[in-house]
Amino acid sequence: MILKNLKVRLAINRFKSRQEIESAKSTFIVTVEDGATILQALQYIYECLDPTLAFEYSCRYGRCGLCGVIVNERPVLACTAFIRTAEINIKPLANLPRVRDLVIDRTLLDAFLKEHGIYFAANAGEAAAASGSVNTSPDFKPVMVPGGLVKLSGCLECLCCHSACSSLDPGGDKLENFAGPYIFLKLAQLHLDPRDHVDRKDQARRFGIEKCLSCKGCYCPQGIPVYREAIQPLLS
Ligand code: SF4
Ligand code: SF4
Ligand code: FES
Structure with missing residues (x-):
């Protein structure tokens, strides 16, 4: 070179x-x-x-x-x-x-997603059981992809937003107290997905999302408006 x-x-x-x-x-x-x-x-x-x-x-x-x-x-x-x-x-x-x-080390975040059922499961009961928050029983209708979900699907999982958040534990631990923008984005992707039937807003509340109301300062080098498109829909 x-x-x-x-x-x-x-x-x-x-x-x-x-x-x-x-x-x-x-x-x-x-x-x-x-x-x-x-x-x-x-x-x-x-x-x-x-x-x-x-x-x-x-x-x-x-x-x-x-x-x-x-x-x-x-x-x-x-x-x-x-x-x-x-x-x-x-x-x-x-x-x-x-x-x-x-x-x-990304494994802590991956383990957190898995432990709390923050993933789309073809078997809705599986993620619901892991999350502890069931919304309704699943129904099966034609799927329309909401615009907000399209914007969030550009996420590269680079963790730059997680790194920039000043409310997180610097040691990378204690995600149960405050999960941070990357986890909230993952919850929002599921919340906006019409196929998901778990109460993701309840999960976000349990992981401290209300702290974001006094910040609103998420940063993403890819230009994804994390606060507006991921955190606000979970807070509304
Ligand atoms: S910084 Fe942007 S692209 Fe990277 S994980 Fe966060 S939202 Fe996704
Ligand atoms: S709004 Fe602020 S506190 Fe909340 S995730 Fe974004 S940077 Fe962190
Ligand atoms: S090397 Fe793949 S995003 Fe930079």
């Missing part, structure tokens, strides 16, 4: 294991081409300067949601974030346990 033109100093938070409390930083000077992305800089560092640097990605064009990191205090997708300054600080996404360097 050839990178040239702009000299950039990247300070990257390093963590060797999830037990490590104190973080260290590694600093790299790289020369990048105009229009280079944060992911390209990370790949260059991995290939040419430090093969121990850990970070995640797959698609490289903003589809898989795997490359979220915090760049100069803002959660972004590394593959679509262009390098625009000569001083760049990169950290792993916040409010989630860390695995190593820029890699975060």
Whole structure:
């Protein structure tokens, strides 16, 4: 990979294991081409300067949601974030346990979704039993997809919104007290889906959504209006 033109100093938070409390930083000077992305800089560092640097990605064009990191205090997708300054600080996404360097652990959120039945089940009784909130018995009518659900279906599950929410527990735990924007978005997707028959508003209330009334400040690098399209329908 050839990178040239702009000299950039990247300070990257390093963590060797999830037990490590104190973080260290590694600093790299790289020369990048105009229009280079944060992911390209990370790949260059991995290939040419430090093969121990850990970070995640797959698609490289903003589809898989795997490359979220915090760049100069803002959660972004590394593959679509262009390098625009000569001083760049990169950290792993916040409010989630860390695995190593820029890699975060998503399993806590996946386990939470599963434990509380926050998924669409062809067998409505299964998700309802897991959620503890049954609305009505299922009926089977032709399905019209609401506009709000179409907007929410653009979610890449990158967790940048989860990282940016200041009401979450920084350690990534205690989701039962306040579940955060990603979980609320998942609940809203189901709430707006005419095939779902679980009371998702009740679940959202139990997971602290009323706290959002004094904030309304969700952030999504994909431009999904999380507060308006996901949180408000659950609060109404
Ligand atoms: S709502 Fe936006 S920030 Fe949150 S997970 Fe989906 S795409 Fe990422
Ligand atoms: S409205 Fe504020 S508190 Fe609620 S999920 Fe969004 S960022 Fe977090
Ligand atoms: S690598 Fe897939 S979204 Fe960035």
